[in-house]
Amino acid sequence: MTGSVPHIMTLDELGPRLCILGPSNSGKSTLAVAIGRARGLPPVHLDQLYHRPNTDWQPRPVEEFVALHDAAIADAGWVMDGNYSRCLPQRLERATGVIMLNVSTPTSLFRYLRRSWFERDRRGGLEGARDSVKWGMIRHITVTTPGNRRRNQETFDRIVLPKIRLETARDLVRFYRSEGLER
Incomplete structure (x- = not known):
């Protein structure tokens, strides 16, 4: 076996339809905005599609x-x-690359x-709403997310993009x- 260096994927190799996955508050929205600005792609924040604007994070039907x-x-x-x-299969069907x-x-x-x-004005925030500390979110970050890490890793490993x-x-x-991305 030779001492070859593994290929490190670049943003250009991921194509024009990118999924950014990861735990809450990992920097997904900030990265989406930075990539969108650099590559001329519209950032789509799923939190904004899932929740009603001008509410305290109320889900849509x-x-x-x-x-x-x-x-x-x-x-x-x-x-x-x-x-x-829930929507990951159809998203991955259309995506050209993934960042976890x-x-x-x-x-x-x-x-x-x-x-x-x-x-006050964070990337990916809900229109007309201000983030506030919620015990449910603290529990999600500290209890639910660590338990999901293995499942998320398995999902990522199965992705062929x-x-x-x-x-x-x-x-x-x-x-x-x-x-060359800027926050």
């Missing part, structure tokens, strides 16, 4: 969300952030608290730098 999701993935190009596994973020639970919790307390996995916040910073 499922049929309405699925219709909005399916209309968004029909476009020629997009960078879509969010998991929403996997920051630590403490990092996700810190980012959630920071955005809830200090960020070009893909990039960024394991840490440091990996994400390196990716921004290597791809």
Whole structure:
């Protein structure tokens, strides 16, 4: 066996329809905006499609969300952030590449608290709503998400599209730098 260096996938190799997956508060929306700006692709934030605007994060009826999701993935190009596994099969059917973020639970919790307390106009935020600290979200980040990591890894491993996995916040910073992306 030779000492070959494994190929590191680049953003250009992922194509014009990108899915960004990962736990809550991992940086998916910020990355979607940065990629969209750099590549001329519209960012689509699934949280905004799933929740009604001008509410305190009230979900839309499922049929309405699925219709909005399916209309968004029909476009020629997009960078879509969010998991929403109910619609993942049709999203992956249209996608040309996937980025998986996997920051630590403490990092996700810190980012959630920071955005809830200090960020007024965050990327991917809900129109007409302001984030606030909610016990349900803290529980989701600290209890549910760690339990989902293995399932998310298995899902990512099954994806046959070009893909990039960024394991840490440091990996994400390196990716921004290597791809010339600006936050």
